[in-house]
Amino acid sequence: MAWAIRRVGLSILLIWIAASIVFLAIRLVPGDPAELLMAQGGAPADPGAVAALHTQLGLDRPMAAQYVDSFRRLLHGDLGESLQDGTPVAGEIMRRLPRTLELIGTAAAIALLIGVPAGLAAALRRGGAFDRASSAVSTLGLATPIFVIGTLIVLIFAQLLRWVPAGGYVPLAQAPLRHFGLLLMPACAIAFGLASTMFRMTRTAVLDVSQRDYVRTARAKGVARRRVLIHHVLRNALMPVVTVLALQLGTLLGGTVLVEYVFNYPGLSGMLVDAVNARDYPEVEGIVLVISILFVTLNLAVDLLYAALDPRVRQG
Amino acid sequence: MRRLNWLPVAAVAAIAIVALATPLLPLPDPLAMDIAGRLAPPSRAHWLGQDQYGRDVLSRLLWGSRVSLGVAVLACGAAVALGTALGLAGGFLGRLAELLALRSMDIVLCFPPLLLALLVVTLLGPGAATLVPLLALLYLPGFVRVVYAGVLSVRSQDYAEAMRALGATRLRIMTRTILPNIGGPILVQFSLTMASAIVLESGLSFLGLGVVPPAPSWGLMIGAARSTMAQAPLLLLWPCLALSLTILAMNALCDALRDAVDPQRAPRPAGLRGTLAPHAPSLAPDGDALLALRGLTVEIDTPAGAIRPVRDVSLRLSPGETLALVGESGSGKSLTGLAAMGLLPPAARVVAGDIRVDGRDLRRLDETALRRLRGTAMAMVFQDPLSSLNPVHRIGAQIGEAVRAHHRLPARAVRERAVGLLRRVGIPDPERRARSFAHELSGGMRQRAMIAMAIANDPRLLIADEPTTALDTTVQAQILELISGLKRQGGMAILFITHSLPVVAEIADTLAVMYAGEIVEQGAAAALFARPLHPYTAALLASVPGEDGALPRSIPGTVPAPHDLPPGCRFAPRCAHRRDACEAAHPPLAPVGDDRLTRCIRWRDFAGTRPSAETAA
């Protein structure tokens, strides 16, 4: 328990550090963000406009005051206003975040449902036809970048075969079937690589665990094969698999950028790319912050989950 | 280092050479536009066609490889250099450096990599000048950790200690002992990082946030080809292919390096399958014997060919009897025990002989029938109780599982039975212990729990494979006492496998001594202890072997390997009583009086006295 509390405390500390870094990075990087912003298009910035923007962003105040102020607003869920249209950043993030999470969740579910059973089957008949075929596919899956898969999916299924539209998004309430149809393509693009990783991990872990002494003990007790497989082999093999999945999901929190771009999916990362291109600092700051909070929280969840799965961890 | 698979090395080298040689090749200018040749298909002048500005695709592809690989190499090189420095500093310069070097890396790790990349690009603008330091920063933590872990493991090793004792400076220790040792892991991490850097660079370029056009880059090419994919799908395919193949080669290289560096990852024969092949002729029932082995021969496939670590072993065990199977490690005694459980490892199989437990021929039973016998007819206790217990299930649940494998009982009854069994094997406070995990118990307690699990269904035969070897002496005595207590109560037959004769002096009724896969002497325990009729038995008696089952000190030499047996008496090279006749022919296991067998041709010479325990030098 003390261990868990310490772990939670560490995560909060990391989030604070991350928020501070985002805050400082934007203000300390050479070049005045307001000037950079206003100077876009080649013309020098109008000093009056720059000054106005300074006031709007609070950049004319002392750094410490800005820092305290931005944290105070952060605690109230206020991430400032977009420079592009003046709408609150937090609201737009909250509108788009669920879409990205839905995408990641769907991809993870597909990857788990394919990768784990396939890895188990391959390990049980190591060197067999299925093992060799699926290992080859997973090698391909690991070697193909996510945006390449996505682009090829669009090329094949939308352009050449014309089975599906090239991308987009429809709210669930509006047209449920179409919603899932549009969700499926980007989710599959993510799931290909993810399932390959899950497959590899499961296969390796099952091979490793099935040689452990306690599996032999279980068999020596006369426990049925299926039960040995599920309660002893899979139960222990899943620990590294779950850990890797969770870490991969964390990486995906930022990694959906490419898929959302390819499929024109209006998620959080797409918003980030737009914000980066428009140099909309409050938006970039807000999104980066939200995602890193999610990321740190996810890593925390992995650790806690691992402790729940493996009693030995709780002691350490 | 193990043998390296050279194919991926060659593939990566080929890619690198192409990238390096690109300026020397007679290629069109990758930036030269030709609006007339817009989206032209492959032709003699442009082998892979032209893109939307009429630029030569092949030329752009090859020049693009220079950009992708160049960025990746520079970034990874910087990450290696800085990471090694930080890792070494963290491992060597005391607590503060350790804290700074490692904790600062945690900060990098609290952003998803692509996100951090986008943040940096927002601040610094796109371009290769941003990409290289950015990627280097992203991959820094990986290298710091690899180096730090390497330093920790090497630092504790003897030669680093020795060098320090000799007064070598820290720097010298670092460069002489540590760097060569962490070279392998760094190489693996480097190839891993290269692949990842190429993916990230191309991804950012694809978004228009990496390499700045018109410079050729695979990511940019894919991004640009998207807009014309309806007219020219091939344009999309070439850079995708180039990118995927490069990463494929890097991944394969990484796997090959890892296999070469880390022997743990090398392929081992494995799998859950593997039962006895039921084809041997069945012999007549063996009277009232609980365990009867006849001519058991076990074969194992190895890369060097099949070996037979157990040959022609015959044993008989009556109800209530305790037979000690004694021999050094490598004598085949454990495989014999596993064969009697029908639990040989997948690579091993019975090729000859007969295994009967309670009258049933194990070689004729399928896995389901064998499963029903395991735990009820015969049960086994293993050497290392910690690794033999499942780390994630509670002790009580694991014992209950043994009960439930053979009886349909309500959960409460199973729980009570588990607690009762723990009490029976002398574990204090069994209700509480039932809820413990294996790592929470002491070694002796764990072995008691293992025994409780084995006797859960009152087996008639208990096979104990070195049950006391992993324990310290006092606990050893307690476990032995527990086993002989069980024997007195239940009339269980026990096959006690050990490398140490003194351990079984109290408990064994009969002894079988194994050497190099064969039984060399067999008979009543008292008679063997009093007057061994084989020099090997005498040597075992004279020695108190080490705890690890290694050779007793007083017997020089080693057990011959199964593929390299001496032609005559297998013990001859180590025997002080050797004569020429010993090496002429392989001695048979000959009866020498009532229920006594020996494989030594000179047994008559020892019949009056003990054979001297001295052995050949």
Ligand code: SF4
């Ligand atoms: S047969 Fe000869 S070599 Fe072998 S044990 Fe007996 S005396 Fe020694």
